[in-house]
Amino acid sequence: MTAPLLRVDRLSKRFGGFVALDDVNLDVAEGERLGLIGPNGSGKSTLVNCICGTLHNEAGTVTFAGEGINGMGAHERTRRGLARSFQLPRPFTSMSVADNIRVPLLYTVNARRGAKHLSHGELQDRCMELLTLVSLGDKAAKDPRDLTQVEMRKLELARAMATEPKLLIADEAMAGLSHSEVEDIVALLINLNGRGITIIMIEHIMRAVMSFSQRLVVLVSGKKIADGMPETVIENPEVVGAYLGT
Amino acid sequence: MDFSLLANAIIAGLLLGGFYAAVTAGISISFGMLDIVNIAHPAFIIVGSYIAYIVNATFGIDPILASIIVLPAFYALGAAVYQVYYLAFEKRGQEALRGLAFFFGVLFVTEVVLLLVFGVDYRSVNAVYIGPSLHLGSVELPLRLLVPFLFAAAMFAALQIFLSRTFIGRAVMAVSQDPLALRLMAVNPTRIKRIAFGISIATASLAGAFLIIIQPVIPSVGRDYIGRVFAICVLGGLGSLPGTVIAALLLGVLESLTSTYYGPSWAPAVSFGILLLTLAVRPSGLLGR
Amino acid sequence: MRTPIFILVQAVIGLALYGLFIFYGNDYWFYAGYTVLQFVVLATAWNILGGYCGYVNFGSAGFFAIGAYSTVFLYTVGQQIDDVVPESLQGVMHLIFPLSLPTMIVIGGICAGLVGLGTGYLTLRLRGVFFAIATLALAVVLETLVVNWEFVGGSRGAYVIPPSKIPIFGAYIHFLFALMIVLAIVALACARLIERSRLGYGFATIRDDELAAEACGVPTLRLKLTATVLSGALMGMAGAPFPYYIGYVEPSSAFNLSYAVNSIAMPMIGGTTSWVGPLIGAILLGTLQQLATVTISSVANLLIVGLLLIGFVIVAPNGIVGLWQDWFGKKSVKSRRSET
Numbered sequence: 001m002t003a004p005l006l007r008v009d010r011l012s013k014r015f016g017g018f019v020a021l022d023d024v025n026l027d028v029a030e031g032e033r034l035g036l037i038g039p040n041g042s043g044k045s046t047l048v049n050c051i052c053g054t055l056h057n058e059a060g061t062v063t064f065a066g067e068g069i070n071g072m073g074a075h076e077r078t079r080r081g082l083a084r085s086f087q088l089p090r091p092f093t094s095m096s097v098a099d100n101i102r103v104p105l106l107y108t109v110n111a112r113r114g115a116k117h118l119s120h121g122e123l124q125d126r127c128m129e130l131l132t133l134v135s136l137g138d139k140a141a142k143d144p145r146d147l148t149q150v151e152m153r154k155l156e157l158a159r160a161m162a163t164e165p166k167l168l169i170a171d172e173a174m175a176g177l178s179h180s181e182v183e184d185i186v187a188l189l190i191n192l193n194g195r196g197i198t199i200i201m202i203e204h205i206m207r208a209v210m211s212f213s214q215r216l217v218v219l220v221s222g223k224k225i226a227d228g229m230p231e232t233v234i235e236n237p238e239v240v241g242a243y244l245g246t
Numbered sequence: 247m248d249f250s251l252l253a254n255a256i257i258a259g260l261l262l263g264g265f266y267a268a269v270t271a272g273i274s275i276s277f278g279m280l281d282i283v284n285i286a287h288p289a290f291i292i293v294g295s296y297i298a299y300i301v302n303a304t305f306g307i308d309p310i311l312a313s314i315i316v317l318p319a320f321y322a323l324g325a326a327v328y329q330v331y332y333l334a335f336e337k338r339g340q341e342a343l344r345g346l347a348f349f350f351g352v353l354f355v356t357e358v359v360l361l362l363v364f365g366v367d368y369r370s371v372n373a374v375y376i377g378p379s380l381h382l383g384s385v386e387l388p389l390r391l392l393v394p395f396l397f398a399a400a401m402f403a404a405l406q407i408f409l410s411r412t413f414i415g416r417a418v419m420a421v422s423q424d425p426l427a428l429r430l431m432a433v434n435p436t437r438i439k440r441i442a443f444g445i446s447i448a449t450a451s452l453a454g455a456f457l458i459i460i461q462p463v464i465p466s467v468g469r470d471y472i473g474r475v476f477a478i479c480v481l482g483g484l485g486s487l488p489g490t491v492i493a494a495l496l497l498g499v500l501e502s503l504t505s506t507y508y509g510p511s512w513a514p515a516v517s518f519g520i521l522l523l524t525l526a527v528r529p530s531g532l533l534g535r
Numbered sequence: 536m537r538t539p540i541f542i543l544v545q546a547v548i549g550l551a552l553y554g555l556f557i558f559y560g561n562d563y564w565f566y567a568g569y570t571v572l573q574f575v576v577l578a579t580a581w582n583i584l585g586g587y588c589g590y591v592n593f594g595s596a597g598f599f600a601i602g603a604y605s606t607v608f609l610y611t612v613g614q615q616i617d618d619v620v621p622e623s624l625q626g627v628m629h630l631i632f633p634l635s636l637p638t639m640i641v642i643g644g645i646c647a648g649l650v651g652l653g654t655g656y657l658t659l660r661l662r663g664v665f666f667a668i669a670t671l672a673l674a675v676v677l678e679t680l681v682v683n684w685e686f687v688g689g690s691r692g693a694y695v696i697p698p699s700k701i702p703i704f705g706a707y708i709h710f711l712f713a714l715m716i717v718l719a720i721v722a723l724a725c726a727r728l729i730e731r732s733r734l735g736y737g738f739a740t741i742r743d744d745e746l747a748a749e750a751c752g753v754p755t756l757r758l759k760l761t762a763t764v765l766s767g768a769l770m771g772m773a774g775a776p777f778p779y780y781i782g783y784v785e786p787s788s789a790f791n792l793s794y795a796v797n798s799i800a801m802p803m804i805g806g807t808t809s810w811v812g813p814l815i816g817a818i819l820l821g822t823l824q825q826l827a828t829v830t831i832s833s834v835a836n837l838l839i840v841g842l843l844l845i846g847f848v849i850v851a852p853n854g855i856v857g858l859w860q861d862w863f864g865k866k867s868v869k870s871r872r873s874e875t
Binding site: 283285330334342343344346347348350351354359361362469473476477512514515518519521522525526529 | 585589591593654657658661663664665667668669671672673675676678679680682683690792796799800803807834835837838840841842844845848849852
């Protein structure tokens with residue numbers, strides 16, 4: 001059996017006396033489409049933050065592409081191919097939409113040792129390519145604050161995609177979007193997966209998660225309580241109980 | 247080892263520390279709980295000192311009493327300053343750079359105005375307890391340190407009771423942790439912050455009186471206290487009043503010992519040195535959250 | 536325009552300025568001009584860390600004084616070689632010393648840069664606010680150390696006696712003025728180069744959102760350290776000629792609060808998003824202060840600076856450059872960046 005792309009082993013994280021994550025184990029295979037769900041406050045974002053290096057976990061290890069990345073800074077993890085989008089979009093407001101895409105190209109793609117560096121012209125092209133992919137091509141010169149909600153989320157995803165990741169974690173990328181907008185994003189993510197990018201989707205919108213995921217993981221109060229095929233998991237009484245409160 | 251020299255240095259340090267705690271109380275609220283980096287706080291304290299001086303020199307009223315009388319004015323000033331800060335910076339999300347620059351400007355302008363009005367002569371106040379000391383064996387307790395210490399303790403007790411027992415006080419503690427929850431309780435976080443900042447500046451009035459009792463004052467004295475105040479705040483742990491008290495006493499004693507054994511010219515470095523050390527080693531402080 | 540051309544243009548302007556002062560001005564112009572140019576360097580240096588990265592440095596006076604006191608130290612060693620250096624090294628030392636001022640400027644810059652590195656390493660992992668407070672602390676610690684260091688004069692101060700005449704330039708102040716022009720060009724060219732480079736993008740992301748920057752692969756700590764070292768080094772270089780300019784250096788003049796205030800006020804009033812802002816701020820405020828010192832008083836001029844700082848920060852947060860862009864609808868910095 002091939003080694004998983006991402007292995008989270010016995011991960012724990014506390015904030016003072018509050019246990020946010022308790023001994024979480026998770027394997028993600030290369031090319032997989034994983035869904036991660038759980039009630040609010042269950043620790044999903046904390047898990048993402050620990051995996052990506054924004055937070056430091058007290059216990060447990062994270063292994064990515066065979067390499068232990070515990071203790072590595074967030075930017076190091078991004079350069080190794082681990083990308084994430086933020087729940088609340090965080091664009092760089094002092095630069096244009098296109099420049100927001102330029103940053104990860106400059107600092108991730110062009111910073112990887114041994115990889116081909118993009119020239120100035122190639123950077124321009126790649127920027128427009130990515131923006132067009134998320135239908136923001138005509139907004140390249142705009143101020144990110146002038147974008148609509150869904151456009152900002154697309155920019156957020158495009159920025160993560162610009163880092164040429166092996167694994168992309170989409171953290172509630174569809175919150176507050178309309179039916180068709182949700183479908184747009186799901187289609188985009190499936191497209192990316194088709195290109196070989198492993199994707200973890202964290203979502204509350206069950207319709208999206210069910211149609212997207214090949215495997216479903218459920219987190220409740222910092223503990224993983226289910227991990228398996230989506231149809232099976234949602235019928236798990238514990239999972240039902242967590243959502244309906246029995 | 248001269249025991250009485252050591253004992254006196256420690257006692258003086260503790261009494262001084264109590265005063266430092268009073269000086270820091272305001273920052274503990276504004277920085278520790280409201281996340282507002284009011285580096286101009288020492289300037290407000292110096293203003294308090296000069297007001298105490300004027301009232302004392304003109305009417306002969308006790309400085310601490312004078313500071314209590316003007317307390318409401320300081321509160322109002324604090325509320326007004328917060329309002330400006332909120333509208334200009336917090337609302338726009340630009341506190342980091344511009345808020346800091348704003349308070350720095352206030353600090354500076356206050357000092358310069360005081361300089362223009364009062365000049366560079368040292369000012370002090372007259373009160374019955376400035377001069378005499380209590381003697382306990384070989385240990386001397388200067389009353390000019392003891393009286394502010396006692397009043398500072400009273401002020402702290404009052405603050406602690408306010409923060410833990412009253413609704414508004416608890417709202418102040420909550421506003422830094424969860425402003426959304428406050429809103430859900432139909433409490434306006436901005437109003438709470440304004441009240442808290444007002445209280446923070448009000449403490450400066452008292453602290454100013456304590457200051458001018460303990461030492462003569464010139465406008466630049468404020469800057470000596472920036473380091474002490476933030477060192478205490480960080481060492482004690484942001485937002486923790488008990489932490490502030492402990493850190494203040496610690497700093498007072500360390501400064502006093504340094505001054506006694508190495509000379510007073512090294513004293514300023516003590517607080518800043520502690521600050522840098524704490525930031526490097528344990529930024530959350532002794533009792534920080 | 537490309538950087539070498541920019542430097543050439545600046546050099547021509549500097550030369551013209553120098554020429555103007557020589558033929559039409561008097562020595563006072565040189566003394567005043569030196570001060571204004573010094574502020575150009577300080578303001579530009581401050582802005583690299585403050586405006587570009589968003590990290591406020593309250594301790595500019597400290598870095599400035601490191602430069603000044605490293606010069607005092609080297610000068611004093613040069614004067615007292617036989618007293619302070621062991622016999623075996625005296626021969627070598629007599630060959631090296633006295634050091635030329637340009638050399639001392641470089642050394643001053645290195646010293647200040649190292650201190651910036653140390654301070655940054657200790658505090659840049661924390662929130663920007665703690666860094667700002669630490670810089671305040673740094674300035675005071677440094678001043679206390681200097682006050683207690685007898686070799687460089689301590690609180691009594693030290694005398695540094697420049698030669699009265701120097702080849703080519705004539706009066707020594709002319710030489711100092713020319714040196715400061717060079718430093719100003721270096722600082723401005725640095726700032727401009729950063730703005731247009733990858734580093735400039737990195738700094739901007741730190742200012743906008745450090746967490747997102749990290750997620751995009753920006754090594755924020757490394758960049759912040761770079762900015763701190765660069766900024767500190769430039770400030771140290773600005774301070775290095777100061778003893779020669781003033782003749783008598785004591786801690787209260789080298790660590791003067793006006794350096795801290797001006798190096799913050801000038802960029803914030805001029806505009807923090809581009810290299811033009813600190814330049815405008817320094818020239819305007821510097822000249823204003825020279826006039827005020829002469830006509831009103833030196834204390835009043837500080838008051839004016841403080842009030843202007845508060846006013847601009849509240850009303851015109853993007854400074855004069857920002858106002859200009861709003862009024863004349865010029866292309867914003869944002870789109871200009873997209874072209875490069």
